[in-house]
Every structure is written in C-alpha cells, then in structure tokens.
Amino acid sequence: MRFLYQTLALAAAARAASVSLESLFGPYLSPGTEIAELNDTDFDDVVSPRWSEWRPPSWTGAIKPATEKDLQEIVRIAVANNVSFMATNGGHGTSLIYGTVNGLDINLENFNSVDIDLESNTVTVGAGAKLGDITIPLYEAGKAIPRGNSPCVGVIGATIGGGIGYETGLFGLGVDALTSVRLVTATGALVTANTTHNADLLWAIRGAGANFGIITAATFTMSPQPNNGNAVIGSFVYNSTASLGVFEYLAILDDVLPPELGVQLSVSYNRTTNETLLTVDIKHFAGWDTFVDHFESALALNPISANVTNVTLVQLYDGLDGPCQTGAYISGGTIGLGRTDPATLQEVFDDMTAFYRQYPGYIGQTLFQRYANNNTLKTPAHTAVYPWRDTKMFWLHENIYTDPALEKPTNELLVKLRKKLHATSGFPQDQPHIYVNYAFGDEGAEAWWGEENLPRLSFLKRRWDPKGVFGRGTPIPRF
Numbered sequence: 048m049r050f051l052y053q054t055l056a057l058a059a060a061a062r063a064a065s066v067s068l069e070s071l072f073g074p075y076l077s078p079g080t081e082i083a084e085l086n087d088t089d090f091d092d093v094v095s096p097r098w099s100e101w102r103p104p105s106w107t108g109a110i111k112p113a114t115e116k117d118l119q120e121i122v123r124i125a126v127a128n129n130v131s132f133m134a135t136n137g138g139h140g141t142s143l144i145y146g147t148v149n150g151l152d153i154n155l156e157n158f159n160s161v162d163i164d165l166e167s168n169t170v171t172v173g174a175g176a177k178l179g180d181i182t183i184p185l186y187e188a189g190k191a192i193p194r195g196n197s198p199c200v201g202v203i204g205a206t207i208g209g210g211i212g213y214e215t216g217l218f219g220l221g222v223d224a225l226t227s228v229r230l231v232t233a234t235g236a237l238v239t240a241n242t243t244h245n246a247d248l249l250w251a252i253r254g255a256g257a258n259f260g261i262i263t264a265a266t267f268t269m270s271p272q273p274n275n276g277n278a279v280i281g282s283f284v285y286n287s288t289a290s291l292g293v294f295e296y297l298a299i300l301d302d303v304l305p306p307e308l309g310v311q312l313s314v315s316y317n318r319t320t321n322e323t324l325l326t327v328d329i330k331h332f333a334g335w336d337t338f339v340d341h342f343e344s345a346l347a348l349n350p351i352s353a354n355v356t357n358v359t360l361v362q363l364y365d366g367l368d369g370p371c372q373t374g375a376y377i378s379g380g381t382i383g384l385g386r387t388d389p390a391t392l393q394e395v396f397d398d399m400t401a402f403y404r405q406y407p408g409y410i411g412q413t414l415f416q417r418y419a420n421n422n423t424l425k426t427p428a429h430t431a432v433y434p435w436r437d438t439k440m441f442w443l444h445e446n447i448y449t450d451p452a453l454e455k456p457t458n459e460l461l462v463k464l465r466k467k468l469h470a471t472s473g474f475p476q477d478q479p480h481i482y483v484n485y486a487f488g489d490e491g492a493e494a495w496w497g498e499e500n501l502p503r504l505s506f507l508k509r510r511w512d513p514k515g516v517f518g519r520g521t522p523i524p525r526f
C-alpha cells in the first residue's frame with residue numbers, strides 16, 4: 048500500500064514538473080496573482096527577497112497570491128501534485144536546513160495589513176506585514192505588543208518561533224500575546240486556531256508555527272504603550288581593556304535586570320584602528336529618572352564613547368534597521384544562557400579578536416541579547432510549545448562575509464563558541480536551549496522545542512500536516 052502511494056506521488060510530481068506553473072495553477076487563481084518560472088524575466092519581482100546569500104533555498108519558481116482564496120488553491124494544487132513549496136515573507140529564515148530546501152516560493156507580500164481594534168484591544172496582522180509596518184499604527188494608538196527588533200523581519204515569522212525583542216521584559220514573548228490565527232492547512236482549508244477552537248494547534252503554533260500551515264492573519268492582545276511612547280536609548284563602546292569589567296557588571300544584573308530595560312552587547316572589529324570593540328546598546332522604556340543610574344554605571348566602566356538620546360518608539364524602531372542590509376553571506380547560530388559567566392564571555396571576545404585578525408575579509412559579529420525574563424516566566428509554560436522561558440540571555444552569532452571560502456572556518460568558529468558558552472550556561476549539558484528562530488540548523492527538534500514537548504508536537508504534525516509539506520526550514524520529526 049505504501050509502495051502504491053509512493054508510486055502515485057512520484058507520478059504526480061513528474062506530471063507537475065513537466066507542465067508550466069501557469070498551466071498548473073493559473074486556471075484556478077484570480078488575475079491579481081503573479082506566477083513566475085525560474086527563468087522568467089519577472090522572477091525577481093515575484094519571489095520574496097532574501098536577507099542572506101548563505102545557503103539559500105533553491106527556488107523552482109515563485110508565486111505571489113493576491114487573495115486568501117488564491118493561497119488556499121495554491122496549497123491544494125501543490126499538495127495534490129507533490130510540488131514542494133515554502134511560504135515566505137521577510138526572507139530572514141536562514142540555517143543549514145534552509146539551504147536544502149528545493150521548491151516553489153509562495154510570496155506572502157500581498158497580505159500586508161495591520162488592523163487595530165481598540166474595542167477588543169487587539170491588533171490583527173496580515174502575513175505580509177514586517178515589523179516596520181506595525182510601529183506607527185501601534186504608536187499612534189498608544190499601544191504595544193511584544194515584538195522583535197529589526198523592521199525588515201516578518202511579524203508572523205518572528206512571532207511563531209517565540210518572538211523576542213527589547214520589550215520582552217515588559218510584555219513577554221510574542222507567542223504569549225498571540226491569541227488567534229487564521230491559517231491555510233495542508234488540505235487547502237482555512238481554519239482558525241485560538242483558545243476555544245483548535246486550542247492544541249494554537250499551542251503548537253506558539254513556537255513551532257511554520258510547521259502547520261500558512262498563517263494568513265495573526266491576532267495579538269495589546270498592552271498600553273510604555274512611557275507614553277518615549278524611551279531613552281544609550282550606546283556605549285568599550286575596548287579590550289574594559290570588556291571584562293562590562294561582562295562582570297552584566298553578571299551582577301543577572302537576577303535584577305529591570306523589565307523596562309533591554310540590553311544588547313555586540314562584539315565587532317574596527318578594521319581602521321585594528322581593535323575589537325564591545326558595544327552596549329541600551330533601550331530603556333521609561334524616563335530619565337530611572338535611566339540615570341544605568342548611565343552612571345555604564346560611564347564608570349570606561350567607555351571610549353558614550354551616546355545617549357531621548358527618542359519616540361517610532362525613532363527607536365526605525366533606528367534598528369542596521370541588520371536589514373542584504374547581499375552578504377550571513378550564517379547565524381545561537382545558544383540560550385541561564386547565567387552570565389564573565390570569564391567565558393571574555394574568552395569569546397578574545398576568540399573573536401583572533402579570528403578577525405586571521406581573516407581580514409570577516410566582518411561578523413557576536414551578540415548577547417539580555418532581556419528581563421521575569422514577565423515571560425509569569426505566563427504558564429503549558430500555553431505554548433516554546434520551551435526555554437528560563438533563558439536569561441540569547442547569544443546570537445552572525446558570520447558575515449563575501450568570500451565563500453570563509454564558509455568552513457566561520458562555521459567552525461560558530462560551533463566552537465556555542466560549545467564554550469553552553470558549558471557555562473547554567474543549563475544541563477544534554478539540554479541546549481536553542482531559540483528556533485536563531486538556529487544554525489544542526490541542533491535538532493529536542494533543542495528547539497524540548498524533549499517533553501515532542502510527542503504532542505509530532506502527534507499534531509501527523510494530524511495537521513501528515514505529508515510534512517510545511518516547516519521545511521525547521522521540521523518537526525515524525526515518530
């Protein structure tokens with residue numbers, strides 16, 4: 048029976064491969080839907096943009112649905128004909144596994160909507176919305192949701208892996224504010240998942256959301272905007288003589304980081320002065336009166352430069368577009384830390400220095416994102432598959448280069464630093480905490496979603512996506 052099924056599937060795939068995308072899909076779609084074969088001159092207009100040139104998916108064509116109904120038809124036809132596909136929006140998904148994906152790109156760009164409903168205190172975001180699209184509507188409404196930082200990243204893409212950012216300390220994880228989704232499932236059906244309908248599916252989408260369908264709209268509960276939409280931001284740059292002192296100070300904050308404070312430390316290299324720099328970016332979602340102590344502490348650690356500004360939240364988020372540049376090879380990886388070990392962080396700083404010096408073409412950086420997690424811990428863990436609520440700091444490594452020859456040494460650097468940080472993370476050595484949205488791709492489902500969650504997750508995968516057509520970048524294993 049299984050053999051018969053496989054033979055039929057192969058025959059369907061062969062049939063589909065021999066006909067054009069236009070003849071396979073076109074007759075069933077509205078005129079606004081764009082379809083492009085790989086060699087068509089308009090392919091680049093139809094396919095989603097990609098953030099990194101490192102191991103991208105191999106697209107066989109691209110399709111940009113105009114309506115939800117078109118999207119349903121596309122999934123139905125693709126599944127029936129064994130055409131593999133991946134739905135994309137911001138194009139930031141990157142990992143070793145993404146590089147093995149081969150199929151049709153379904154570009155969600157046309158579903159770019161942001162609808163605020165003050166009566167229900169919710170915002171509903173379409174599948175094409177980027178983080179930059181929600182900033183002004185939320186600001187003008189005096190509202191906030193837990194959100195990621197960079198404006199080019201997809202709102203739904205960032206949320207469905209967990210959703211972390213500078214405001215995590217105040218509002219928790221993106222998945223905790225996500226109350227309802229509409230999604231197109233593997234049969235092409237449009238279903239709702241919320242706490243009363245398909246609650247199990249909502250649990251799974253809150254952390255493994257790319258695996259169950261294509262979400263066309265996601266609804267979030269809003270919170271009041273912090274500090275009337277104003278913040279104080281500071282950027283302090285330290286050199287190697289001060290870096291250990293900064294790491295030691297960070298360790299003191301391990302249990303007392305205030306929720307209104309988001310901190311990111313980045314290790315980078317200045318090729319003009321030939322020195323490794325540690326930049327501490329602080330976003331303080333409150334007034335100067337509570338910022339002043341942090342300011343004085345940062346100055347006491349002897350920065351080589353210090354910059355502090357009062358901004359609106361619109362200015363704050365618009366200013367986070369630095370990492371949105373495209374065109375380079377960028378591979379990323381991560382590990383969650385339950386404590387700050389200053390000696391290990393200093394070793395990472397020193398390893399990076401040696402690497403920068405050995406490879407002049409390397410412009411990567413290593414980041415430590417420290418968001419208070421008291422608030423996220425308050426949300427009952429059983430409401431979401433996202434497992435790593437005890438993570439205090441997210442290490443995010445970004446190898447950036449243009450010469451493909453750097454791939455091997457940069458991959459080795461990433462794995463070496465990850466192992467080192469894991470050893471002193473405070474978490475069990477057989478339980479690496481990997482934020483799935485930052486994954487390198489070699490960690491596996493247990494590290495992304497937690498061993499205890501896998502049976503329920505696999506059960507839901509079998510129920511909603513038995514052929515495994517979704518989630519090709521971070522697949523749930525079948526048991």
Ligand SMILES: Cc1cc2nc3c(=O)[nH]c(=O)nc-3n(C[C@H](O)[C@H](O)[C@H](O)COP(=O)(O)OP(=O)(O)OC[C@H]3O[C@@H](n4cnc5c(N)ncnc54)[C@H](O)[C@@H]3O)c2cc1C
Nearest residue numbers: 135136137138139140174195196201204205210211262370
């Ligand atoms: C520069 C940069 C900054 C980042 N900043 C943050 C941050 O501050 N906080 C944070 O939490 N993460 C952050 N991330 C990680 C980011 O959340 C993930 O890379 C996320 O998967 C990107 O979503 P996307 O839509 O941009 O990418 P895409 O490549 O378009 O999609 C990524 C994955 O999500 C799936 N997906 C996208 N939309 C849908 C949908 N509507 N329905 C179902 N599946 C969907 C895709 O199929 C794919 O598997 C950042 C990444 C980068 C590169």
